[in-house]
Amino acid sequence: VISVEEQQFNDLIEADSRIEPRDWMPEGYRKSLVRQISQHAHSEIIGMQPESNWITRAPSLKRKAILIAKVQDEAGHGLYLYSAAQTLGATRDDMTDALIAGKARYSSIFNYPTPSWADMGSIGWLVDGAAICNQVPLCRASYGPYGRAMVRICKEESFHQRQGFEILLELMAGTEEQRQMAQDSVNRWYWPALMMFGPPDDDSPNSAQSMAWKIKRHSNDELRQRFVNMLVPQAAVLGVTLPDPDLHFNEETQQWDLGEIDWTEFHEVLAGRGPNNAQRLQRRRDAHEDGRWVREAASAYARKQSERSEM
Ligand code: FAQ
Numbered sequence: 001v002i003s004v005e006e007q008q009f010n011d012l013i014e015a016d017s018r019i020e021p022r023d024w025m026p027e028g029y030r031k032s033l034v035r036q037i038s039q040h041a042h043s044e045i046i047g048m049q050p051e052s053n054w055i056t057r058a059p060s061l062k063r064k065a066i067l068i069a070k071v072q073d074e075a076g077h078g079l080y081l082y083s084a085a086q087t088l089g090a091t092r093d094d095m096t097d098a099l100i101a102g103k104a105r106y107s108s109i110f111n112y113p114t115p116s117w118a119d120m121g122s123i124g125w126l127v128d129g130a131a132i133c134n135q136v137p138l139c140r141a142s143y144g145p146y147g148r149a150m151v152r153i154c155k156e157e158s159f160h161q162r163q164g165f166e167i168l169l170e171l172m173a174g175t176e177e178q179r180q181m182a183q184d185s186v187n188r189w190y191w192p193a194l195m196m197f198g199p200p201d202d203d204s205p206n207s208a209q210s211m212a213w214k215i216k217r218h219s220n221d222e223l224r225q226r227f228v229n230m231l232v233p234q235a236a237v238l239g240v241t242l243p244d245p246d247l248h249f250n251e252e253t254q255q256w257d258l259g260e261i262d263w264t265e266f267h268e269v270l271a272g273r274g275p276n277n278a279q280r281l282q283r284r285r286d287a288h289e290d291g292r293w294v295r296e297a298a299s300a301y302a303r304k305q306s307e308r309s310e311m
Contacts, residue, residue: 041081111274124164
């Protein structure tokens with residue numbers, strides 16, 4: 001027998017309705033949401049680093065203004081997501097501590113370096129492109145605060161994706177050297193972007209339960225396939241090639257079949273041994289330390305204000 005609350009929860013999920021913070025929910029549902037939402041928030045925050053690397057070196061004032069705005073959007077996404085996790089009882093301090101202690105996950109993609117300006121194009125086109133593909137269905141996630149946060153995030157990601165595409169388009173219309181720089185960058189970001197969708201379906205421990213709870217709406221492989229189908233015509237417009245010699249159109253399924261993904265590389269990055277893992281975490285730790293005086297000043301100010309209002 002199940003309790004009245006649990007039956008209500010099951011009915012809400014069944015009816016494609018929403019679970020809100022004060023509703024009863026199974027402990028596993030709460031935990032899994034905190035897991036996914038906090039990882040997602042950390043990704044947005046760590047994800048500011050690869051692009052902030054180019055803010056001072058963007059090739060024009062216009063590009064600099066756009067890039068600053070884009071990186072600032074990512075900070076905002078991190079904040080909406082931390083707030084969504086807080087509605088589930090997670091505290092901001094615990095989440096931050098886990099991140100800087102190296103105990104929390106964040107997306108593998110942000111552990112790759114950005115040695116050229118073209119990487120700003122590839123991140124927008126491929127990384128934000130993959131993010132949109134993965135996150136549009138999350139706007140319908142069964143947990144209200146998460147789904148609602150995703151709506152605004154996806155709108156902003158859509159602008160990010162276009163600005164990246166436009167950077168690459170301009171480089172591809174440039175000199176031979178610029179075209180080479182764009183192609184080299186696409187070659188480096190393509191496979192890691194496909195890994196953003198997570199492990200293959202037969203090796204994805206969380207998928208079945210997350211789909212039953214209607215947090216995830218599609219499997220990792222399904223979304224990865226959708227992304228590649230979307231990329232092929234866009235690559236043709238850009239004039240870049242996708243670095244997969246086995247990529248071919250399957251007449252039967254009407255989809256683009258891809259070659260083998262190097263899952264060893266994925267697991268290495270997840271284990272902390274990607275090209276930039278150590279540097280990303282160190283930078284986050286330093287930023288947290290550098291911001292200590294701001295947090296202390298803000299708390300002292302808040303304390304004074306509340307004392308004053310009590311008088
Ligand atoms: N990297 O059982 P599953 C962005 C972990 S976009 C690291 O399949 P699940 C925008 C996974 O957490 C990037 N870890 O897990 C932006 C799990 O570990 P756990 C962020 C990964 O949850 C652009 C284990 O492997 N987007 O930030 C990765 O059902 C530009 C087993 O995997 C999101 O987080 C990976 N790639 O599916 C920002 C979207 N893949 O927890 C700045 C929301 C898997 O058991 C600049 N999240 N793992 O220890 C999701 O949709 C899902 O959580 C998945 C994974 C699809 C990522």
